[in-house]
Amino acid sequence: MASLEYAERHPRLTDAVIVLALLGAAVIGANLIGPGESRPQDIWVAEVVTGIACLALFKARERPRGTVVVATVCAVVTGSLGFILSPLLLAPLMVALYWLAATTDSRTTWWYGGVATVLTVGTAVGVDFDEMVALRAIGPALWLLLPLAMGSRIRLRHAWLDAVQARAEHAERTREEEARLRVTQERMRIARDLHDVVAHHMAVANAQAGTAAHLLESDPALTKKILTDLKATTSSVMLELRDTVGVLRQTGSDAETLEPAPGLAQLPDLLKVCGSAGLAVSLEIEGEPRELPPGIDLTAYRIIQEALTNATKYSASATAALRLRYGGTRLTITVTNDRRSNEQPRRGSTGYGIIGMRERANAVGGDLRVSDSGAAGFEVVTALPLPPHTPAPQAAL
Template sequence: MVSLEEYAQRYPRLTDAVIVLALLGGAVIGANLVGPGESRPQDVWVANVVTGIACLALFGARKRLRSAVVVTAVCAVVTGSLGFVLSPLLLAPLMVALYWLAAATDSRTTWAYGGVTTVLVVGTAVGVDLDAMVALRAFGPALWLLLPLAMGSGTRLRHAWLEAVQARAEHAERTREEEARLRVTEERMRIARDLHDVVAHHMAVANAQAGTAAHLLESDPKLTKKILTDLQATTSTVMLELRDTVGVLRHSGPDADSLEPAPGLAQLPDLLEVCRSAGLTVNLATEGEPRDLPPGIDLTAYRIIQEALTNATKYSASATAALRLRYSSTRLTITVTNDTRTDEQPRRGSAGYGIIGMRERAHAVGGDLRVSDSGAADFEVVTALPLHPHAPVPRSLTPQGTP
């Protein structure tokens, strides 16, 4: 449905014609109105002609606003000089011209033309007789002329505000694309650094192990077998790290914001402190003997905890969450629990990328992840990660010590 403003913009000529006819009819009525106890001024036809000229001056006046204001102001002064009461019906053409001027020009031009016009019209309405009614004769025309000036200025400011909002939106759209390209560049740099720091190191070790095994193959077969076993573990580790690093290419998001080395559970206190600063209290419990984890598993554990606590920050009803780390001989079980505020907590079957990303991270290192979706008050994320790359966790996750 087309609004009145849009219709006026599409058909300006027709709109101006309707306005002119309406103002002309009102001006004719205003010229023939007589107050109680007053006599009708002579030469009514002159007043009708003058007000008709004022109305016709508005036809197409949007391109000649200053000329329209001058013509309608002169017509209003002439009408008042003939003895007619300057009512809103007679001042309507001048009021429309002042409104258009205020809506389309700057404040200095608006109030310069408006101020001079108001003084002339009020002076004509007051006349030379300074009787007891002089204030009343001055107040009415002044009020009716200042009103369109104020309304037109408000319309101009509103349009300027809307244009500024639209400009900011367009600028944000352009900068969003630039930021996306910058993030891609930063992510490539981070991946290159990860490959250099992790994969290149393991490859150098594997090369040294292979060279040593070849050298000792005939002289010390037992030691050679041990070195080859270690070489197998080294190559498994480097394959895991390579898969985890290259997998980042498929997942863009907040993880690509930093060029610092990949985080791990050693940075967990800093993460909990960030959550506390965001208003979420995290109760940490550790079971078993903590130990150093392979870099890929360490990064995966950190990212899963980070995403789960992010969800808890958004949806926890009591602003508290429980984080439990359980170390066994073969795996690390991570449990993050929080009570939910509403049904907005993401569920396993939801289309949110956070849970999908956590599950894919866990699967990438041979682990598994389960998210509670029973509809109970508590929301729980449980993941089990292997402590060694060659010992994957079965897909049917039943972590010990978890409900």
């Protein structure tokens, strides 16, 4: 393993060692003779030609096709001079075919490799068809097909490893994008909670302070009561802010136990706070109330809270109507102001209150509609999905 890593880090040095080894093998191969055969003349010619094929291997990585062509021509010339095309003389062509198969596509590999094999085997067979013709043909063919197969295997393995790495990188990018998306969604949720808490309580506190200032001289007793309610309102907002921000500080099992998220069970307290701010809210419930899933319960409470906050801030009258209708699969919430002042937010406004209500409704699969027609006043209608209602079994008498 260490030698492979060293060879990959120093490819030129590795190629030089291979070329020197092949030059030595060429010298030995040029001096081989078969049984009963005479030694060919001009051995130096075979050594020079094979040396050229070895030197061409320095370009095998960058130009595998040209290297195969040069090595094939050298092998054909050597065979034509009468030398035995043993693996020692075919070694440069074998290395060239390996790099061709490892660095090019299958079509190019088998096209160049097939032509090189046919020419080399044809040179080895010659024109004498004696009892040794099969041996002269099979030997060179097998030696040349071996590097083609090995190079193709290496190429396919590298392609598989590249595909695995690409999939891993894609999965990592997907996980990072999903994590960023979750962080963004969590930030939006916390921003909505903070807006709901601060906007509602500050609007109520502002109305209470204004009422107390107005009644300070005429009705001191009522003023004292309103100021007491104002203290309770500001304490409530501080507690809710502490709980909301505390979620950001949670660290596993060391996190503090926070109060349950608000829901429609706290609706009477919400209406009482609105009343202390001078907004009388009439409540009408249609259908059979039932326990809601936590997400739907919180969403319904927050939407009602924001809608009543808008009524407290903008309504010219001191009344609002809240209607809850429990259907088979939907909970419909309607908040209506009898009248609205010129400061009432218009439909399509970019105010964060309406945007937050709509996002909350959409997040749980519901929808929200805002109407600000002059005839009907300002109305917020929300439809939230409900699970199928299963009546409780009656006890046997």
